Amino acid sequence: MTCSLYTKLGYAGNTEPQFIIPSCIAIKESAKVGDQAQRRMMKGVDDLDFYIGDEAIDKPTYSTKWPIRHGIVEDWDLMERFMEQIIFKYLRAEPEDHYFLLTEPPLNTPENREYTAEIMFESFNVPGLYIAVQAVLALAASWTSRQVGERTLTGTVIDSGDGVTHVIPVAEGYVIGSCIKHIPIAGRDITYFTQQLLREREIGIPPEQSLETAKAVKERFSYVCPDLVKEFQKYDTDGSKWIKQYTGINAISKKEFTIDVGYERFLGPEIFFHPEFANPDFTQPISEVVDEVIQNCPIDVRRPLYKNVVLSGGSTMFRDFGRRLQRDLKRTVDARLKMSEELSGGKGHQQSQVVCRCCHHLVYLLHGLISGGRTVETTPVCY
Secondary structure (H helix, E strand, O other), X not given: OEEOOEEEEOOOOOOOOOEEEEOOEEEOOOOOOOOHHHHHHHHHHHHHOEEEOHHHHOOOOOXXXXXXXXXXXXXXXXXXXXXXXXXXXXOOOOHHHOEEEEEEOOOOOHHHHHHHHHHHHHHOOOOEEEEEEHHHHHHHHOOOOOOHHHOXXXXXXXXXXXXXXXXXXXXXXXXXXXXXXXXXXXHHHHHHHHHHHHHHHOOOOOHHXXXXXXXXXXXXXXXXXXXXXXXXXXXXXXXXXXXXXXXEEOOOOOOEEEEEEOOHHHHOHHHHOOHHHOOOOOOOOHHHHHHHHHHOOOHHHHHHHHHOEEEEOHHHOOEOHHHHHHHHHHHXXXXXXXXXXXXXXXXXXXXXXXXXXXXXXXXXXXXXXXHHHHHHOOOHHHO
């Protein structure tokens, strides 16, 4: 079971989760704040009157809450009710009969881990619980060899979702917490940046649907280009070949509207490599962040960290993202090695070895943590 913007849940042994639902809950607020007597009277009813996931979004008369922000639980009461519906309504399981595997973000606090265990053991009486770090599961999901001896839980994981991006070094299954870096660029920022680009063109998108349209454009048409200047030249030279069309329906008039999607296709994901486009306070490209993270790690694990860079999360699914990252990271490492060679008088020349392993199958990109969890469950670490 993994939770972030969406919650993915299923049974061990399956190749993909049975359910993917928004991590939100809709509750009924029947009384005003000052009406304490009525609130006490209705409390028992309100505790049972709630919806989760897509049902919660479709309830306009209810108050929609998101108990998880940036991967961290903020409201434990709502989270317990959310998990109750997940177990009994969606999985239709008796928690007393099943072991549970949950995921946690990097640098999760011991208090949060303790609260999670308290809910699972005391409220649901589960016989066993394993809380895994998402980065370790992503490494396990990237295993491509059937030979156990060739498998490794050492690598650098770039985990980028909707709200946050982390670069996480893992050595032999253990996260090097002091070297984790946070990047304030993620899928939501790409959506907002695409929305801004579309607004500047004034192409007739209904104002109330601009964010929804930007998200659809990002998911359908966006990709990572190898060279920004050459990409602009391609669109200027033969725009009809590269410009796509998006058709939506006005929520008010119910009429169709069509827009041309041009530069937005590659400028959106480009903020990973030129973050100053969207955030003037942060100007470090993702390739330099990865290099800095690995350089901060102990020297004996740096080489395997460079040789196994794993991409995880929905915001790494853009076409050619892994190829561009590997090229930029290799250039950064080569430039440092060249400078070191010059300072040492031409001695100790080394060739950089950077391997960016991007899961090419859509099911693994979407459900990498589920796949990794399924793999880790078969190893002795869970027993």
